[in-house]
Amino acid sequence: MFKIEGENFVLDGKKVFLNSGEIHYFRIKRELWDQHLAVAKEAGLTTVSTYVPWAWHEPEEGHFDFDGHTSPERDLLGWIKKCQEHGLFCTLKPGPFILAEYRGAGLPDWFLERYIPDVKMHNSKGEPVSSDGVSLFHPAYLEKVQLWYNQIMPLIAAHEYNKGGCVILMQICNEIGVFSWLAHQADYNEETKKRFITYLKEKNSDINYWNKLWKTNYTAFEDILLPPDGKEPYTSVADRGRDYEWTMFWRRYYADYLRILSKMARDLGVSLPFYHNLPGWIYGNGYEFPVNITMYEDLFEDRSDIIFGVDHIPEFMSYRNLHDDRIINDITSAMQGNKPLFAAEFQCGSREYHVVINPAEMELFYKASVANGLTGWNYYMFSQGRNPERKGYSGSTFYWFNPLTPEAEKTSAFPLVQRMSKIIQASENIIVDAKRKAKVGVLFYPPYYATELERPVGESNIVFNFSAIRRGAYFDGLLKALQVLNVDYDMLDLNKSAFNWNKYKQIWVFSTDEMNAPEQQKIVDYIQNSGNIVLYPNMPVREMNGTACTIIRDSIGVKPIGTDAFDSALIDVLGSKDIKCANPQMVFDEKDLKGAEIIAQNIRGKIVGFSKNIGRGTFTHIGTWWGFDTETHKEVYTKLLQLSDAKLHTSNSDNYFVNVRERFTSEGQAMLFVGNYYNEEYSASVTYTHPATGETMKMPLSAEKMEMPNLYAILSPIGLKLNENLQLLHTTSDVLNIEKSGDEWTIQLFGNRDLMGELVLEGDEIFKIDNIYSHDISTQYKILKDKLVVTYSHPHKKEFKLKIIEK
Template sequence: MIQIKNEKVIVNGKEVILFGGELHYFRVPSSEWRTRIRQVKEAGANMVSTYVPWIFHEYEEGSIDLTGETRPERDLETFLQLVKEEGMNCLVRPGPYVMAEIVDHGVPTWFIDKYPEAVAKTNEGNPHPTRVVSYSHPVFLEKVEIWYEKVCAVIKPFLVTNGGSVILFQLDNEVGMFHWVTNQPDYNESTLKEFTDHLKNKYTQQDFEHTFRVPYGEISTFAQSKIKKPDPIFAHALRNEFGLFLREHYRRFIEYLKKSAEKKGMDVPFVVNIHGFHTIDLTKRGTMYPIGISQLLETAKIDNVLMAGDYYIGNIEYDNYTDIVLANAFTKAIQWKEQPLFSAEFQGGSIHDKPRLQPATFDLTTRLCIADGMNGVNYYMFAAGENYENIGLFGKRHDWQAPLTADGKKSPHYYTIQHIGKMLQVFERSLIETKPEVDIHFGFYPDYYMTEFHDEHTKGMTDRIQRDRDAYLYNGIAKALRVNNIIYDAVNLLDDEELYPKKLPTLWMFATEWMDEDIQRKLVHYLENGGKLILFPTIPVKTMKNVPCTILKDYIGVSVKGHKQHSFVQIDDTENVITNQMEIYETESGAFAWTEDDKEVAAFEKQLGKGTLIMFGIGMDHNFNYQNDSIVQLAGRAGIQSRFKLDAELDLAIRTSPDHGSYLFIQNFDEYKKKTTLHYKEKPLFGGKELVVPLRTGLMLPIDVPLRDDLTITYGTGEIYNMKHEQDKLELSIKITQPEEEFVLTSMKWIPSENENVIVQKLAENQFKVLIRSHNETESILFNPVAVQASKL
């Protein structure tokens, strides 16, 4: 039995934090399968994930081997049996698309070669450059049915609902990704026929002709021919409408796969993967990840489907770590509210050996995501291997800088991951009950990320939106807030639900000159009902179809005099702040920012309805720390400040529960150790003790956490990575990071024991302070039962 409830996965009645690794049985000698599964488990994992590549198992049409008749590495049945025997959960991912660095991305080459009519088409009528199929083509779906029939028959006995280990079933992989990266949607005839039906069902004759300025009688020609080379008069409206249609198109494809799998006995929750991190030279960014969210926005509404992110940040550092924070916030905003934040492909390595990923990157990315509430991590890849029978897109080798090499050796970051996995085992029971505390919310507007394709007429608009969101949101305000430990989540503005000020007292909204009518009205209602809206860096005046719409502007009641590029502004008392752009307003009332040259207003505050608008008409791509400081001042104007006070620049977040305590997460993204005392809500933490945070790592520290029913940690400065209980002995293993580790423990049953490195001080009845002074990397706190300790005394 598996349940998804209250942001938790519950397997056979036990609430679990999924901590898994991708292990491809088809790339590892079958004789090594059990060993690899055990090595994944040894890292503290409780789940094995694997793709099931259609191309490998149906090597020629009609010949499907899933039991190893033609090659031992095709024996999916035995692999799933071994996973079950080793007590691991399993995520199966049988496509039809798997990507996985496989030729034709996992769809059999024979299918693409033999059925070219089912391949996606470019706007010029050529086969799509990635050879991706047309998702809804009947010939493709017919062959998928045959594949699902065979593969589901093997998986079914191993479902957790049948006493097995398979708890999750992924549907396809990274749907829509190929169309985005090539700027080529699918113009296959079957897709365009769907689009024609979409237009006929959505628009009346009057609405169609008003929107697209084309006679209704030409709707079929419009949808199936003119879409390939739009006229300027309707290009923006058509690009927007086709993007909205494709969201529905992807949803229908996933719904088809889900219904097909359910008919074949798959009665566990389903997973859909979101793509989007991208490479810039030797670094990676997540600024385009929400494009994948936007593409799969409608898919996220399907019942019993978990949305899961692909997180590949490269070597994480100060300048890109907030991309992951935004990825977490935006994913949570659109996913099923009962599901945990989950990454089904959490960076465990990289297909290329350049850049070399450092162990610290795996440490920091994992800690950061757990701090943000992630209760499911699956490292891709976890085990390297070999591409048999020429299925590899990059040749024979599939090393992936994985924690386990192809011959089973443990890479340095295996031990980094293992430490976190062991910690999660110790604290899982209470940690899973906690949720992140947040200070503010961003409005997530998915249509600002519906920029996966453009034509010559719409390129200017999509480029502008992408440039501004990268500069003013990702590199600007969102980064400035998080690096100053103002913690945020996000809300999906396309939800049907209104924005309630009691639930969202402060909303930060990045805007462009484009915003649809219903979203503008939603923001007006939010202000009318008492919300506090921080709008930046412009007031929208057009819809996403590029036609005038001034609902919000008219409600604000302030005229825009013009715009300035690359100039300086004074914000409150801070002068000479460099900007990329400014919007100039015809008002003096409530002004708090002015251009330096002629003192024109660039930001103002105004009471509207029962609420407050803070209009920050300043766009800054933050290249200077003082720009971050100006955003902290802006937050203060909105009544927001960090809950934390500290002496060094560190990333802080806290997960908390009224009944299960709190966990403080501290991340140091810099190349030098830092020292700090910490205050939370004006109160000192850890008895006011100064903490040392080593370079390029973090700490997960418990506060008032019930470690067991008979042992509570009031606080601890070190990380507990193992807890062993044997008869009348209890032992906690500690990773040493402080010159003097300090734990305050409360128990009516257990008394900590001293040794040469461990000092015990009794603070009160049943409460003890334990100090550890050691030059070792690890130490242990040993406990004796109260009765035994008393008899010794």
């Protein structure tokens, strides 16, 4: 049986890492299917994934082909059968939307020709929107989707693994919020207005409530006008507040749509786990991803059985985006709760020919993704494809630089995928259970990213507009700094109450003019209960809907007396001078700060930051923000972190250009990541926490430092148990396999030739080891205290075996 239990995929009672690759059967000649599947198996994949295009299988209305009678590449039944014959599980993604660079996003031509423009998204002027998006609740659309599901869902249900088939997972539609996000455009179809009014009535059925809130004079709900399109500036605080309800409505809209599709599939016999995919990377950066995940807020935790897969397409890896994938993973975990962290589209090739990826950067990304908590991924794409005639959005070719060409020829990307499969398999039990140990928390506030329809500030009386500063102040500022500083932190969804606030010695809050009352109260409660808050750049003055709300200010007993702004703004913070910061700065009167410590002033002598004891806790406020632009920013972040007694690191490096992090299991094992995101070699010594004893350990153990190759990462199991009395403590090599035959252990390894090779064993049985050798390389070994240290040089691009002989 395949199922989801908490944060894990479970196969026949065992937690597994879902190691999948995308192969589109409809983009490959049928006579080559066996070859592609055989190579997927050779690569170590356990699962293959594919879209099932509605347009491909219903080329004419009412005429379905799943057995290939109109085209061999339409034989979906044959594809599923071949997956099972090759010992592979299968994930199916039947839309209705698939996108996937398929013309019409996978909707049939006959449907678009018949119902366009009526079924399309419309702007506020009633004009069709130029995109592939449709009005998701248009009766004609839902009617045809039901007929498509009537055909495809029984087929999927009949081939589920739990019923003797090989299908283990199904995607419900695909990236449905992407059309509004990219176009910055809502759908103003008449059905949308009806649903919006219903949404408002459910929240408050008194029209006078909304009139008072929005400063309007509607006599009935039917009179309500929808907010204007995204280019018209806000006319007032109330106008901005109305848009907040409009934005929250869209979260319900998308949730209701996916619930309808889920119910259709369940009613037709599908019992598989469902997931939906989340986009967000833009040209190598993930700072817009949080916008997309907030669109599905109404489906998270126990509000649906859908899990949300991450679309991880970074395009390149470097110091510029070294933090993005971790933030995306952390926000996904924080919002969706106790569910697996799965990369549904995991870069393995390029959608655009001019974006050339290489295995070295991808290896760094893949290893970091494990360190950042993924418990499953789907290489997108494993196989390159050729589009059926007139079906490709980008012409005849689909994707480039993949492990496999359409003709099933291996490329330079294949060995990495194969090696990552071995790495996962060798340490799978640790990877699927490992968790971060953090005493620092960072709050994520979803309304600050609910901005896909946001309009210009206009007359909305905003000092700090969150959408304008969140990248510099938060995503590329605080969060990047924490990663560069190797600080262990957890991302916490402020809209939830489920996490244990008291677990954290310090919590950081990115806060602007607006924050709802319940969330302000949570922050105050944490402070008064011995918490340590660092809040910047402003204490809120109103709720998201525009209602005045100053719970934090009132509790602290301090409010600013105004703002200051000047060219080339600089402030002094905690003894650090001339810190570059943003305009404006919130200014405070010293008379109002009795009992508080002044910690920040701008260079004009005005107070812009303070720390104050409140109840049993401490409130630290900086009334401006800075990014991560200078070395002194690193210094100031460190000083603010040190205001609490939180343990900041479980692992660390003596070189800030070498990034480290560690995750732990409850069984005394861990995974350690050591990464160099720079295009230059750096020397470093790394420390980490022994997962069983809590001791601080060192890598390398046999030398003072090691040279970390450029754009390279170590991903080492820590405390990997060979048996009860012998553990692999750490290694600078990739562990690919471990076997024992009689008195001989064989450890299969791989490493970078520019990185020293070291493998450390511990446990009582190290004293029973008679010899360590390799037929492939020269080795040396010695006992250092209670550890056995093996050193060697890595051969170039070759796996090698280390033999350990017991007496």
